[in-house]
Amino acid sequence: MKYTVVLPAAGSGKRMKADKNKLLLELFDKPIFVYTLEVFQRDPDCEAIWLAVKEEERPLMEKFVKEYDIAKVKGFAVGGTERQDSVRACLDMIPPCDVVLVHDAARPFIDSEVIGRLVKEAADSGAAIAGVRVKDTIKKAESGIITETVERENLWVIQTPQAFKYSLIKEAATAASEAGFLGTDESMLVERLGHPVKIIESNYENVKMTTPDDLIYGKAILESRRQEEQQ
Numbered sequence: 145m146k147y148t149v150v151l152p153a154a155g156s157g158k159r160m161k162a163d164k165n166k167l168l169l170e171l172f173d174k175p176i177f178v179y180t181l182e183v184f185q186r187d188p189d190c191e192a193i194w195l196a197v198k199e200e201e202r203p204l205m206e207k208f209v210k211e212y213d214i215a216k217v218k219g220f221a222v223g224g225t226e227r228q229d230s231v232r233a234c235l236d237m238i239p240p241c242d243v244v245l246v247h248d249a250a251r252p253f254i255d256s257e258v259i260g261r262l263v264k265e266a267a268d269s270g271a272a273i274a275g276v277r278v279k280d281t282i283k284k285a286e287s288g289i290i291t292e293t294v295e296r297e298n299l300w301v302i303q304t305p306q307a308f309k310y311s312l313i314k315e316a317a318t319a320a321s322e323a324g325f326l327g328t329d330e331s332m333l334v335e336r337l338g339h340p341v342k343i344i345e346s347n348y349e350n351v352k353m354t355t356p357d358d359l360i361y362g363k364a365i366l367e368s369r370r371q372e373e374q375q
């Protein structure tokens with residue numbers, strides 16, 4: 145099942161505490177966002193890649209796209225203040241297609257098997273997002289005092305990719321923009337239209353490179369994948 149991917153890459157990576165966009169930090173010998181691009185370049189079902197980037201970072205990112213031969217990159221949108229604005233800028237540019245996948249450029253370890261299940265579900269029912277089951281005990285607290293232990297059974301940690309029929313995500317993005325609604329993921333924009341969104345169980349390796357300790361975990365994932373390939 146074919147799809148187009150939109151990759152928001154226009155953040156500043158404040159929590160990473162690097163002096164530049166975290167996506168340009170290298171894991172071993174390659175910038176983080178190049179690993180992400182390579183997943184989609186390799187996936188035969190991915191037809192086109194669109195990136196939202198900061199205007200001033202575009203030349204550098206374009207240079208990496210050429211250097212690593214990511215030929216499926218069809219265009220760059222200028223990212224906005226919020227992640228939602230960056231995704232919207234891409235959605236405004238992409239030609240109509242069946243399924244759009246939105247994926248954080250900062251999640252380089254996504255595997256194509258999960259992508260395949262997401263795209264199939266989105267093509268069937270309209271909307272599907274990746275998530276993993278909560279592993280820890282979750283409690284609510286007020287002023288540092290526990291008020292509730294939340295039942296874990298129905299809790300999910302939501303990730304990207306999030307996959308949608310093109311017409312649905314366009315409608316949801318337009319409606320959110322008209323209402324001045326800001327969500328933390330694309331699913332929220334679709335949920336507020338009352339459209340059901342299916343969770344597809346992903347894996348814990350699909351971590352977002354957010355804080356410096358994530359880089360340690362990221363390198364460990366790459367090491368273990370390299371060892372597996374050599375066996």
Ligand code: CTP
Binds near residue numbers: 154158159231251
């Ligand atoms: N992103 C974007 N435009 C923004 C903000 C974020 O395209 N205005 C992108 C980031 O580049 C990243 C993804 O959205 O690939 C997920 O966001 P996040 O992990 O929060 O990255 P940053 O916003 O860069 O990091 P921080 O919140 O720590 O500043």
Ligand code: MG
Binds near residue numbers: 155227
């Ligand atoms: Mg952010």
